[in-house]
Amino acid sequence: MKILRPLAMPLAAIAAAFILGAVVVLMIGDDPIETYALLIGSALSWPDGIGYTLFYATPLIFTGLAVALALHAGLLNIGAEGQLYMGAFAAAWVGITFAGWPGWALIPAAMIASMFAGGLWGAIPGYLKARFGAHEVINTIMLNFIAVALTNYFVQYHYREPGDAIMQTREIGEGAHITRLGEFIPGLPTRIPLSIAFFLALLACAAVWVFLRKTRWGYEIRATGANPAAAEYGGIRTGRQIILAMTLSGALAGMVGIGEVLGYRYRFYDGFSPGYGFTAIAVALLGRRHPVGVLLAALLFGALIRGGLFVDIFTEKVSKDLVLVLQAIIILFVACGSAFRFPFGKRARGKI
């Protein structure tokens, strides 16, 4: 029974979202029951439903962890979108530039590159906040746009296949391809892009949990987020913790590139993200900043993305945007729920 208490609010938010969503569907002129049946059914079918659900959940786990970790430090990282683009591009760049390398060197190199690029993109707003008090929300949003423009530039002018009309880079080297789960799970076809990146995401969950709960750095980050005055008293350099948290957050977001580039399209495809970085906010909030919660919420939203595509194709009027609406309602409910008054205002605020 004790488990139920922390679940109450997220469940209430989800329920509210579905109810309001049903109203919206009715207004549009479709049958809510039919719509939801399609939504949920298509997400849970085997092999395609579950396969794609897990595939979409993977980047959401990474970005959800990113946002959750930043939240623990009292920071709102809206920049996961930009960070994941930088990370994905870095992975593609390694895969292209060192295409001749063997897999055992190329894959780790690409992974590290994605974490590095994402981490850098997170460190910038972290530093600006620590040093100048500049609020991370605006800075991360700005960096999102800059990341999109920057990667777009590199793709268009330097890394496109000559003659290719699509805004995407060349293919990465064979060695950089990571295994799709279909190769060793019976019944799962390899056309489904679910790869070992999923296991990596699960590992990341565990790693983040260990980091936050069991290491001294995790403790110091959490203390900084909970009460900077007390943290300072406890000898913690809060400025450093902010930079560290944002860097790790960015690195986690950057790891999206692993599944996307090394496991799915094998290249960097401009605009590949259907807003993973923003959905991550809902994921982190719904999951109450806890890695397990993030995992569950990511699975839910992964299912919604998958189901949304189906709803889009197979209903008369409703489109996959219903999922966005559900997401937004969930965030609103969570934000209003009494358990969730973040002390963003009480701490020394940057300028926003």
Next chain:
Amino acid sequence: MEDLFSLAMLYSTIRLSTPLLLAALGGMFSERSGVINIALEGLMLAGAFTAATVTHFSGSPWIGLLAAIAAGLAVASIHAIATIHFHADHVVTGTAINILFLGVPALLSGAFFDSTGATPQIPQQNLLPLAPVILAFLFVPLAWWILSRSRFGLRLRAVGENPEAADTAGISVRRLRWAGVLISGALAGIAGAYLSLGQSSLFTRNMTAGRGFIALAALIFGKWRPVQTMLACLLFGFAEAVAIQMQGVAPLPVQFIQMIPYVLTIVVLAGFIGLARAPKALGIPYEKEAG
């Protein structure tokens, strides 16, 4: 290069800065009262979609404009209720609204027009290319007057700087913040209407393309003051006009031009260009002390 300073560029700049200016001025009222308004993007989308849809069905762009204002007010109310009454984090709520309006217009357009997000094209005679522009630039001196010379403006500013002092003086913090947020909704609605009825002739999915955030950046750059905000919007509008001009003719890749407003904002926030001083109580929920 001389093209950069031609009359055509001037027109372009003014037209492109109009939606920014409207949204930024709206945001100014909200933020000066203490409520962060990240939702300008979503509010503009709501206004743009409503304007296009209602104009299509009614045949009159003026009715469309009014509908856009109504939509802006309605959506802003969500933000107001969440932040003022439930003390939800302003930024999180604003983000939710933005996500909501990535989705809602597309859903509704699917229902009304059987499309994936766009509304039908609106005939030339039903467009509003000029009115919002005039409105926007006329509103600048009006906004200045309201803020610095009117009773409402005085109280609004007090509420955003020191809500406790205002409360002690007998002023309703809640009511003034509501007013600030609603004004931002109305103006952002007009901004959106201009996008779909003035700058183009229909609504397309996510047509704001970040303008709501740029408006916020202009607001910060403009130090939350009407005239400076207008100048900032003109600057960003100019940057956009240059970018459009340069496409295809570029000595510099267009992406770098596109980046300018964003890099500019970061630099400003870091305090390099003067100190951007936000309203003191911005983003801090006000809870009345229990007596």
Next chain:
Amino acid sequence: MLELREISRRFGSVLANDAVTLTIRPGAIHAIVGENGAGKSTAMRIAYGFYRPDSGTIAVDGQPVDFRSPHDAIAAGIGMVHQHFMLVENMTVTENIILGAEPGGIAVGFRSAEERIRKLSADFGLAIDPQALIEDLSVGQQQRVELLKALYRDAAILILDEPTAVLTPQEVDELFAILSSMRERGKSIVMITHKLSEVLAISDEVTVMRDGKVVGHRLTSETSAAELARLMVGREVLLRVEKGDAHPAAVVLSVRDLRVRAGGTERLRGASLEVKAGEIVGIAGVEGNGQTELIEAIAGLTPRGAVSGSIELDGVDIARLTPRQRRELGMTHVPEDRHRRGLLLDFDLEENSILGVQTSPELNRGGIFLDGDAVRRRAEAIIRDFDVRPPVPELPARSLSGGNQQKLVIGRELEGGPKVLLVSQPTRGVDIGAIEFIHRKLIEMRDAGCAILLVSAELEEVTSLSDRLLVIREGEIVGEVDPRTTPVATLGLMMTSRGRASA
């Protein structure tokens, strides 16, 4: 004329006002004195309409009134100047004064407002520039704006809460001149204060409060600082703690000419002291006289640029070291505000028990991982040795009572036997049982050789625990006394009056 008759008010379990009766006459300055927590502010907040009394009545000019909010009080002619100013920094003087009572309609009649303000200014000797921005004004000038706010609304009765707390001596003189002129013009002025010298200088009558009750009323001309101090502080101090003699050894902590600047003024003006191993040095003083700055500077929590002077621990200059480094050298600190500085309220007891020592080798494996077992053992030891209840390490700190929270903080700092302990307000908000326990522990530590610097606003506590007692006032150490033999009245005088007293 304002009368409070048998006003009582309770907050939770505390009876803040107990049948308080006062009369404020027109054309007089009436001081209300008492220690922190005596009930003076509460009584005046009731008079101002902030709170409603549980029982009793208020009468203005003989007519009973019921104030449901400050509006009603303002309408009845009562104005209050709070201790913490209610001003909007980046607006002008005029804008601040008229806020909520703006002349004109939609457009504000700034011109007429300014005229009126200038007139009031001249009439009452409150020199101020109506167009100046609040943030550009000195504290004394800001206070004048607050006074003008009340005068602008035609206040006949002005209540000032600790008006001189933030003023320089010169500004105080200016304020008194203004108050005199107000008195000449028939205003009633109530001054809540604990500074007896000022009471004697400016007031016509004085009411003394203690523990929520009125314990005395005098005409100022007929009383003395000594009498007022005795009434304020009350009974003689009983030595509750069983305490053997101290056997101090070598000097462990040495502070010389320590100065702290904050908000444009010097909050600590050249304090010097020494603490030896095995002794408790107490610092007595009314809150806000520099104690916080003193302790935080020694602990290393003050920003580098704001501190000057020397601090030595065992002969080592620590003035440039971070709080963590000072802790590693053996200095620990029990902060005065445990909620703000001392605890992570939403974390559990275990995690709170390592705040400050999370980097120590005993608790770390390889410098990265926290040794869960070692942390648990430490938490359990603290809970056991310091009687923290309930003894469940997984509970969030927030769920503990004040006394238990404090025991946890103290236990955390004392566990491991520090060389120097800085402790501030150790028993604030703590129940009797825990108070006793904490006092005993402090004596124990002293006997084990710890050098303890104790700051407390509770006179009883600081006199009974200290071996040597220093008195701080207005940022300076004004004297040292023997806590066992010095009468309370003398202490009260040293803490509150301008003259220096010898031990």
